[in-house]
Amino acid sequence: MTHQVLARKWRPRTFADVSGQKHVVRALSNALIQERLHHAYLLTGTRGVGKTSLARILAKCLNCEKGLTHEPCLVCSTCQAIEKNEFIDLIEIDAASRSRVEDTRDLLDNVQYMPTIGRYKVYLIDEVHMLSNHSFNALLKTLEEPPAHVVFILATTDPDRLPVTVLSRCLQFQLKAMTSEQIIQRLTTILQSENLAFTNAALATIADAAQGSMRDALSLLDQVIALGSGEVTEQASLDLLGGMSTQAVLALLQALANNEGKHTLEIIQRWLSEGFDFELALDAVINNLHQISVLQLIPDIAELDSCHSLRQSLAEQLTKEQVQLYYQIALYGKRDLPYAPTPRLGFEMTVLRMLAFFPAEKIEGNFKSATTPKPVAENLKPVIPDTTPALIAENLKSAAPDTTPAPIATNLKPAAPDTTPAPIAANLKPIVPADTSPTPLDWVTLLPQLGLQGATKVLAQYCHLKEYDGSTVTFELDPKQGPLLTSISQEKLTTAMSRYFEKTVCVRIEIGQSGLPCPANLAHQQNLATLNQAELSLSNDQSLQSLLKQLNADIEPGSILPKSREEKSQ
Ligand SMILES: [Zn+2]
The missing domain is CATH 1.20.272.10 (Zinc Finger, Delta Prime; domain 3)
Incomplete structure (x- = not known):
């Protein structure tokens, strides 16, 4: 007996075999029962979740010799032929390898002819997003007026790359990535039928590594079986995946x-x-x-x-x-x-x-410090647990350069009479730097980090930052730009600043004529300086000057433009 890889051997043959896609299976089954068929289906989802398997099952449902059904018989010659990939009226195309318009035209030329054996001609186009634009246009014409005997099944991992004109003519089904539990369940069924020994830990390792793809899970399982000489052991799966027990x-x-x-x-x-x-x-x-x-x-x-x-x-x-x-x-x-x-x-x-970050009190408990207990009143102070990630993150950040001194310092505290560890956040607090006084702000650097859009961004660019006292930011706006100042823009700027400082910040914008530079002025001046330099270096460029002389030409004033920031970075 030749060895058949599990992914192929255990490819789902009926809708009942399909795991994890109940929503799609139910919709397709109902459509078949009620004979309300669409002429084009689009199956989307990540790799290995069963798009082509589902498409082949649908082809069987449409063409089974027992009649249109949601439970194909699997024994008639049509069902058998489809399973062996030999059915003449199921035309499978891998768009990745046949993306040219000629290929698509060849294919679609035959659409008009009736199916040879079956009731429906089924076109399964896999990785359909790989088709060229011309191919999509050719396909679109057929999708607009499809013959009654044709069903298209398009499959893709990347529906965003399909033209909307194609999308709008398909009935779309989004297949879900498998959960680890679903994968483990399916692997368990398979291994039990194959009479192979396995441990749950091994299956969990495989399921995690497969990341939602049943095909990957089955191919990993094949390798683990080979490695464990017929058994699925955790050690074999760990060896294969480089993990640890x-x-x-x-x-x-x-x-x-x-x-x-x-x-x-x-x-x-x-x-x-x-x-x-x-x-x-x-x-x-x-x-x-x-x-x-x-x-x-x-x-x-x-x-x-x-x-x-x-x-x-x-x-x-x-x-x-x-x-x-x-x-x-x-x-x-x-x-x-x-x-x-x-x-x-x-x-x-x-x-x-x-x-x-080992809790200080735990260590103190071990030391059995003999110092006198603190006054009772102090111990009764309410301790508010606060271990929100943000706080921990902040503590980690500030502690990162030097983690050792802080815990030691807290360890030296006299031990409290009870040894239950206080919440960790409380222990970590001393590490947070006490000095939170506002530092002078560099508005030009800060502005792009606020993520402002549209009119608010323009307003901010024309604002000169006068003062920040830790709670209020005061800007000055040139009277010429006064119309930019609206209550909505000011409110949006306030929100963005508050988000940036992670506290409520008040934003004041005063109209004033001090003429101090704002980011917009600075950018303009910088552009001018770049332009001057460009003009200067061109006028000093010997080869350009001799070229101009030969052609008897001039540089048109104003035609030299400094590169924008985006262009420079390319
Ligand atoms: Zn059949």
Whole structure:
């Protein structure tokens, strides 16, 4: 028996086999039952979600010898021929390789002829966005007046690239990317029918890597089966994908929870020698922190896999705030990973940052400090938990250049009588710089960052920034530009400034004639200077001057234009 790849062998044969696209299946089934057929369908969605499979099923439904149906028989010669890709009235075109107008014309010339065997001639055009403009025009003519015996099924990953004239003549169905659960479910069905042993952890790894594509998932599964000599093991899938086992990741988190800095670095060193991918490692850390957080907050719905007890003990040992903070740090670590000199260093720094933000009270508890407790009244002060990402982000930013001193400083505080850790945000607060007095603003630099549009942008360009006292920005506007000042523009400018400063800022615009420069003036002056320089260098250019002399020509005054900023950057 020849080995058939799973993706082909388990290609869905009927609508019932199609996973994850219930909305499309229901609509198509109903149309078939009620015999209300459209002459052109457009199936869109990312790769590997089943566009062409669905198209072939539809072709079977239209042509099955048992009659028009939403449940093709799969045994008649037509159904069989379609499955073997041998059916003469199903014309499949890959637009990526046949995008020229000649190809499309050849194809469409035959549209007028009746189907040879079936009821309908079905044209399946895959990757239809690749057609040339001329091809689209040729296709459009047919779509406008299609013969009754023809059904077009267009499939594309990129519907935005289709002309609206084509889009408007198709019935469009958006196929969804598969969720990991849907992929795992389908893989489970397949492996059970194939009598192959597997672990759920292995399937989860494959499903995550497939990123919503069932075809990718099946091809990965094929490779894992080959690698695990007929079994689907987590180790084989991890080897294939360069990831690490959940146990390994949880061991790292356990070392973090124990505040064992040296041990965490040893684990990372071992991962390096085993050739792990540190980006995937960070993903795994993020995943597990998420699951630990679920365990802490909504234990009923937590996943019960082989690592459940390890996660459970971490969920008890770490505070909720700690898990949230570590998650946030890991996310930032992932974002910054490409900027680190090496992935290992980026990963290690992320873990060190988690260690640096270890809750102060936990460490104090370990030290069993003997200092006298604080007055009771002070301990009763309400502590408002505040771990919003923005705040954490701000703290991380300000702490980034130097993470060590702050936690140590807080560690030296006398221990409170109760050892429950205060919310992390409260512990982090001392790191925030106290000085928030306004700094002088560079209006020319600030203006483009406000994202202003239209009239508001023009108004802002003609404003000279006089003063910013931390709550009010005062601008001066030349009386000549007075008409630009409307209450709407001023309001929009106020909103943009407040958003920029992340607080309510008052904007005052005074009409005045001090003649101080505004961004618009400055840009104009700069343009003039560039123009003068250009004219000067052209008049000094020997070869240009001799050319002008030969041709007895002059440079037309005003025809020299400085390049705009966009042109220069190209
Ligand atoms: Zn049939």
